[in-house]
Amino acid sequence: MKLLFEKSIKGTSGHYVAPSDVPEYRLDTSLLRGKEPVLPELSENDLSRHYTQLEKRSFGVNDGFYPLGSCTMKYNPKINEVTSHLEGFTDVHPLQPDDTVKGCEEVIDLTKQALCEITGMDDMTLTPAAGAHGEFTGMMLIRKYHEKRGDSARTKVIVPDSSHGTNPATGTMNGFTVVSIPSTPDGYVDLDALRAAVGPDTAGLMLTNPNTLGLFDRNIKEITEIIHGAGGLCYYDGANLNPVMGISRPGDMGFDCVHLNLHKSFSTPHGGGGPGAGAVGCKEFLKEYLPEDFSEAEEGAKAKMEAHPDSVGKVRSFHGNFLVVVRALTYILSLGNEGIPAAAVQSVMNANYFKVLLSKKYHCAEPGLCMHEFVISMEEEHKEKGVSALDIAKGLLDEGVHPPTIYFPLIVHEALMPEPTDTESAATIEDAAEKFLRVYDKAMADPEAAHSWPLTTVIGRPDEVAAARRPHLRWEPDGEEEFGE
Amino acid sequence: MNTPKELKYSKTHEWLKEEADGTVTVGITDYAQDKLGSLVFINLPSEGDEVTEDESFCDVESVKADSDVMSPVSGTVEEVNSELEAEPEKLNEDPYGSWIAKIKPSAPAEGLMDADEYEEFCSKEDE
Numbered sequence: 001m002k003l004l005f006e007k008s009i010k011g012t013s014g015h016y017v018a019p020s021d022v023p024e025y026r027l028d029t030s031l032l033r034g035k036e037p038v039l040p041e042l043s044e045n046d047l048s049r050h051y052t053q054l055e056k057r058s059f060g061v062n063d064g065f066y067p068l069g070s071c072t073m074k075y076n077p078k079i080n081e082v083t084s085h086l087e088g089f090t091d092v093h094p095l096q097p098d099d100t101v102k103g104c105e106e107v108i109d110l111t112k113q114a115l116c117e118i119t120g121m122d123d124m125t126l127t128p129a130a131g132a133h134g135e136f137t138g139m140m141l142i143r144k145y146h147e148k149r150g151d152s153a154r155t156k157v158i159v160p161d162s163s164h165g166t167n168p169a170t171g172t173m174n175g176f177t178v179v180s181i182p183s184t185p186d187g188y189v190d191l192d193a194l195r196a197a198v199g200p201d202t203a204g205l206m207l208t209n210p211n212t213l214g215l216f217d218r219n220i221k222e223i224t225e226i227i228h229g230a231g232g233l234c235y236y237d238g239a240n241l242n243p244v245m246g247i248s249r250p251g252d253m254g255f256d257c258v259h260l261n262l263h264k265s266f267s268t269p270h271g272g273g274g275p276g277a278g279a280v281g282c283k284e285f286l287k288e289y290l291p292e293d294f295s296e297a298e299e300g301a302k303a304k305m306e307a308h309p310d311s312v313g314k315v316r317s318f319h320g321n322f323l324v325v326v327r328a329l330t331y332i333l334s335l336g337n338e339g340i341p342a343a344a345v346q347s348v349m350n351a352n353y354f355k356v357l358l359s360k361k362y363h364c365a366e367p368g369l370c371m372h373e374f375v376i377s378m379e380e381e382h383k384e385k386g387v388s389a390l391d392i393a394k395g396l397l398d399e400g401v402h403p404p405t406i407y408f409p410l411i412v413h414e415a416l417m418p419e420p421t422d423t424e425s426a427a428t429i430e431d432a433a434e435k436f437l438r439v440y441d442k443a444m445a446d447p448e449a450a451h452s453w454p455l456t457t458v459i460g461r462p463d464e465v466a467a468a469r470r471p472h473l474r475w476e477p478d479g480e481e482e483f484g485e
Numbered sequence: 486m487n488t489p490k491e492l493k494y495s496k497t498h499e500w501l502k503e504e505a506d507g508t509v510t511v512g513i514t515d516y517a518q519d520k521l522g523s524l525v526f527i528n529l530p531s532e533g534d535e536v537t538e539d540e541s542f543c544d545v546e547s548v549k550a551d552s553d554v555m556s557p558v559s560g561t562v563e564e565v566n567s568e569l570e571a572e573p574e575k576l577n578e579d580p581y582g583s584w585i586a587k588i589k590p591s592a593p594a595e596g597l598m599d600a601d602e603y604e605e606f607c608s609k610e611d612e
Contacts, residue, residue: 384612464548465574
């Protein structure tokens with residue numbers, strides 16, 4: 001398929017600019033580029049076809065089963081799109097006078113209120129742009145808490161090895177030293193290792209729960225007590241909230257701070273790089289540190305700033321990805337008090353049903369019941385026949401299924417992590433299980449053939465090593481060294 | 486698996502060679518490069534860095550994951566093999582020829598294994 005630049009025909013145009021109704025203004029020449037940028041020129045029709053062609057080559061939740069573990073690729077109800085396209089939400093500007101955007105303010109307030117109720121927290125910010133950004137913001141609150149108390153010895157953050165990979169990164173980026181603690185053989189936090197790791201240098205714990213093995217830590221209360229006993233705070237990575245939302249609350253488990261991925265648990269489209277929303281909730285004693293959600297330029301900014309002297313500052317412009325919040329609130333209000341926990345229960349039922357069906361052939365990393373996701377290991381098959389998790393994932397592409405997350409968590413070798421989510425029917429799960437089992441049989445019968453899968457996709461098996469070592473990231477015009485200057 | 490007899494080995498799969506001038510040369514083992522898969526990036530330490538035994542002093546990235554490389558000894562980094570920056574795949578092709586750093590130890594390294602012990606250690610890891 002050709003790129004837009006390669007389809008470009010000089011002099012073609014697809015845009016209509018209305019005559020200017022404001023006086024012309026010339027920028028200072030020092031601000032102007034030396035030569036024209038190289039931009040593609042296409043008619044609207046050709047441009048439209050280009051994107052339709054691209055769309056046909058992509059795979060999303062609307063195309064089929066998408067069990068990408070820890071990403072919660074659930075169906076996004078169309079009503080979310082209806083509400084988030086209302087003019088009162090789309091045609092507004094954050095610097096408008098407050099009394100002209102009362103509806104938007106109400107959306108933010110209602111969402112905060114609902115999320116506080118779901119998590120057992122006292123206050124919430126909706127500004128972080130996505131999950132890892134939410135984690136970073138949450139850990140800023142914890143850092144600020146220790147700083148304000150003058151407790152500069154607390155430099156270490158404890159992260160169990162079954163946590164999301166973003167957790168150690170968040171700790172490090174916040175200036176903490178990350179201490180990794182191992183899991184027990186059955187996949188839970190090793191309490192003895194945790195007790196041995198805490199001390200006067202413990203700033204806090206970052207726990208992903210349910211963890212990346214799909215297990216709800218049965219010692220959760222004890223874990224938070226050990227951390228609090230040592231003077232640290234407890235951070236809950238709520239990216240896996242889906243199976244517990246409306247049922248158990250991080251606040252009741254003893255956590256001080258939590259982030260939620262509104263784009264996962266609360267059904268907004270994601271996966272193409274955004275936008276997301278990483279709401280962060282905290283207990284009363286941390287709320288004075290929450291980030292600012294206003295601009296210096298807006299009405300009453302000075303008073304707002306003075307009211308929050310201890311805020312960690314801005315983490316994102318204005319109110320974050322507001323339309324994602326509108327979608328999340330729509331989802332929460334459509335499902336209501338009964339629907340939210342029912343969705344959570346369904347996500348657990350679906351994962352366990354899928355796990356049982358796949359266990360006919362595949363080896364699961366942990367036996368017994370799981371929460372919303374589980375982990376398969378291809379280690380034995382890889383050793384015996386050379387069939388890897390990657391081969392299975394590629395084989396699934398030929399079956400029209402999006403592969404699960406692979407090679408994560410790192411504590412399971414040759415891992416595949418399926419998460420079917422709550423929005424799949426029993427029939428879809430049964431059909432997907434048949435496909436998974438068929439791919440398994442085909443791979444084990446002919447491992448050599450499996451290494452060349454997929455066979456039916458537009459792009460076969462890319463050379464991942466070459467792509468990482470010698471990436472070719474953008475089109476370059478013939479004979480042109482650089483775009484403009 | 487290749488395990489040269491003249492080297493010492495850590496439980497976290499680094500090798501260490503004691504040089505005549507009192508420095509030690511360190512790298513990752515054949516077993517490590519095999520488990521990591523094709524390496525695509527290395528974040529080398531800097532000359533003059535103080536490193537601590539059993540703590541991360543370098544990290545490598547494969548197509549599967551990003552992993553810490555632990556220092557088998559405490560001391561100061563005297564020299565780094567900056568060739569690896571452009572060609573991290575050399576760690577896969579020749580793990581014992583592709584050293585990562587030369588370190589001047591501040592204390593003798595403890596708890597390292599000889600080649601036979603390391604081979605046994607790896608076979609247990611695989612069980």
